[in-house]
Amino acid sequence: MKFLTFSGMKKKQGAQKSIHLWVPNLFEFKGGIQVYIQDFLRAIDTNLPNLAVSVFDKIDRNLPAEISLDSHSFFFSGNFTGFWQTLHFAANLVSAALIKRPSLIVCGHLNFAPVAFWIHRFTGIPYWIIVYGVDAWNVKNLWKKKALQAAHKVISISEYTRNRLTEEQKIHAQKIPLLPVTFDANRFYIAPKPDYLLKRYGLQVSQPIILTVCRLASSDFYKGYDQIIRSLPDIRSHFPNLHYILVGKGDDRPRVEQLIAQLNLQECVTLAGFVSDQELCDHYNLCDVFAMPSKGEGFGIVYLEALACGKPTLGGNQDGAIDALCHGELGALIDPDDVGEIAKILIQILRGKYPNPIIYQPQTLRNKVIETYGFERFTQLLHHYFKDFFSAHPA
Numbered sequence: 001m002k003f004l005t006f007s008g009m010k011k012k013q014g015a016q017k018s019i020h021l022w023v024p025n026l027f028e029f030k031g032g033i034q035v036y037i038q039d040f041l042r043a044i045d046t047n048l049p050n051l052a053v054s055v056f057d058k059i060d061r062n063l064p065a066e067i068s069l070d071s072h073s074f075f076f077s078g079n080f081t082g083f084w085q086t087l088h089f090a091a092n093l094v095s096a097a098l099i100k101r102p103s104l105i106v107c108g109h110l111n112f113a114p115v116a117f118w119i120h121r122f123t124g125i126p127y128w129i130i131v132y133g134v135d136a137w138n139v140k141n142l143w144k145k146k147a148l149q150a151a152h153k154v155i156s157i158s159e160y161t162r163n164r165l166t167e168e169q170k171i172h173a174q175k176i177p178l179l180p181v182t183f184d185a186n187r188f189y190i191a192p193k194p195d196y197l198l199k200r201y202g203l204q205v206s207q208p209i210i211l212t213v214c215r216l217a218s219s220d221f222y223k224g225y226d227q228i229i230r231s232l233p234d235i236r237s238h239f240p241n242l243h244y245i246l247v248g249k250g251d252d253r254p255r256v257e258q259l260i261a262q263l264n265l266q267e268c269v270t271l272a273g274f275v276s277d278q279e280l281c282d283h284y285n286l287c288d289v290f291a292m293p294s295k296g297e298g299f300g301i302v303y304l305e306a307l308a309c310g311k312p313t314l315g316g317n318q319d320g321a322i323d324a325l326c327h328g329e330l331g332a333l334i335d336p337d338d339v340g341e342i343a344k345i346l347i348q349i350l351r352g353k354y355p356n357p358i359i360y361q362p363q364t365l366r367n368k369v370i371e372t373y374g375f376e377r378f379t380q381l382l383h384h385y386f387k388d389f390f391s392a393h394p395a
Helices: 032-047 082-100 110-123 142-150 159-168 195-201 218-223 225-236 253-262 277-286 301-308 339-351 362-373 375-392
Strands: 017-023 051-057 073-076 104-107 127-131 153-156 209-213 243-247 269-273 289-292 313-316 332-334
Touching: 017 032, 017 082, 017 110, 032 051, 032 127, 032 375, 051 082, 082 110, 104 110, 110 127, 110 142, 153 159, 153 375, 195 277, 209 225, 209 277, 209 301, 225 243, 225 253, 225 339, 243 277, 253 269, 277 301, 289 301, 289 339, 301 313, 301 362, 313 339, 332 339, 362 375
Parallel strands: 017 051, 017 104, 051 073, 104 127, 127 153, 209 243, 209 289, 243 269, 289 313, 313 332
Antiparallel strands: none
């Protein structure tokens, strides 16, 4: 079996430094991790054009024609299944590291870090680990813990996750630089409520609308849409024509439908299902407040998208939403387990009486979220981290 299979993509010519990036997948499934790593690669293209990058992808089978990342080399293991996929992927990682000797290995998921740990032990090749959220919270696996301790850097997408790592794994905060989630500000902008969506959902332009965008997966119960649904009877006592739109698909939908029926909320809740990228910005602009009182979110790009559309935004105070909403500067942070508090704050926001006036200033929200989490800031941070690394490792 030929393990190290070159994908056919040309490596950058004349590059003096090289990194190997290990990822679970990038293309066939679009989630937060996949989007983040694609942004990571595009930031390298933007500010580090002479850095050669080899991407080792466990699950995908090839590079989609519409994806413009052809300045990097890709090695895919997705044409294998089960045990053979894992074996092919692991063999690629080890053989490429031994043969090519990259300047740095970047683990795109903590699950791969034990392999980097052993490669480092035998070769001295330094490695970084990117951590997102629940993947790095309360880590018990011995080899993952060893890998975290031995990593040159642990790149965290949020201060919340960094704080948990420093507390749980006793890793010094200086070893855990922040590289927060970014987003495409050109895709999300301030606009009136779209007429076609008002007609689709049978709503009036003056009708108060709450929106949540997330997966309806039984494994993602922490997103908080249950709590919003349970808060609706109280909110409706103040806003009888209130409507809640829940965007997303997943295996939890039947249970959500049952909860809606139990509370007799069928007329004021719309389960919109999957919404295309082309319609997502319009859905943000349809709402009067975006709410996702989660308690297990590593960061939450949806908060940034809603803020870029100038929307008052509510998140939980027990996860990465704290970072996304800048510790409450850009939105409301509440106890995600307190249905009464969720109802109270949403009523306050809809009445225009929430004590933070910024949430009622759409252009200010948009400007601040772009300044803090826009792609330019993301590329600047990544460039700084690589510059520091290569200054300390000139060979």
